Amino acid sequence: IGSPHRRGAHACGDVGVSVRMATGRLRDRRAFPEARIDWAADEAFAEVVHWNPGVDRVLCASLRRFKKARNLDDLRAIVASIRTLRSERYDLVLDIHGVYSAIIAFIARSRRRYGYCRENLGEAGAAFAYTDRFDRRIASNAWYAMRRSVSDALGYSIDERPHFGLKLPPALPRSVTGEPARRAMLFHATSADAKKWPAGHWIGVAQALTARGLQVVLPWGSEREHDEACRIAAGVPQAQVLPKLTVTECAQLIDASELVVGMDSGFVHLAYALGKPTVMIFTATSRSHFGIDIPGRAISVGDEGRSPAVRDVLAAIDSVYPPGVASAISAGPHVEPIVAVKSCPVIIPFRHEAA
Secondary structure: OOOOOEEEEEOOOOHHHHHHOHHHHHHHHHHOOOOEEEEEEEHHHHHHHHOOOOOOEEEEEOHHHHHHHOOHHHHHHHHHHHHHHHOOEEEEEEEOOOOOHHHHHHHOEEOOEEEOOHHHOOOHHHHHHOOEEOOOOOOOOHHHHHHHHHHHHHOOOOOOOOOOOOOOOOOOOOOOOOOOOOEEEEEOOOOOHHHOOOHHHHHHHHHHHHHOOOEEEEOOOOHHHHHHHHHHHHOOOOOEEOOOOOHHHHHHHHHOOOEEEEEOOHHHHHHHHOOOOEEEEEOOOOHHHHOOOEOOOEEEEEEOOEOOOHHHHHHHHHHHOOOOOOOOOOOOOOOOOOOOOOOOOOOOOOOOOOO
């Protein structure tokens, strides 16, 4: 593909999809060094795509926010983004999400628009958008299947183990002067109640990690998740409920942590992509379909309909972060203690004012 041409990779997915497909864009760049690659993403997750050196331009609009609030400014931004998308003629459009992203794929100006075959589509109604279809998915996990779909369409082979090549911005999260800590990030939040792991189980894990000398930190994204973090911290006084972080700030803190433990969610997949010792917990989704597994570094525990016990998660932690051994993988930048911008009255006897 010559340098004047563009190939659009349209993925209006979440953090997990954007992270997992980073390896595909890096491989695309190696296979087609002269290609120019655009990526369409929802504004909420566009930061993730910017970390991918294989992407030339990120097209984004607040589609999810507009769906909830119907804000006129968001509508204007969406229209402007569509104009930008339509200003280019693409050699090829790839829709690797297969739901609402089909609309974006259809709007893009191209004679070749790849999408999934009907049995692999997330939404059957998306079939109208495509001129070509990815090959039928082989029996594998979702992430390998995505990479395989793109590689088959473009005619190159893929490595068995993905190489993400993400480059985070150098700026660090909000911090104050103090001694650096060996941190363990616990991602307790989920997209659905059915996927949750009991707060009492999280307390058990946090207590065990604290006993090993790790500073347990609890991120959150909504008021409900903040309340859940506070309930966990109430059982582990040394644990810290973080302020609300941006996607990039959260990624930077992940990169500076010794260990990440969490549910099957985008940020835990990001920890895996950044090479951190990672434990992913499954309760309601398929471990074989979405799980991670690199001996000594990343492991999944539990499964669909089979919630793991605390001892199972602690054993998984020991397999990627042995007791008494500091992580040799933790190569993230020095991050000082995080300012607790939002308080948890249940564990903090005074209230901080919001910064």
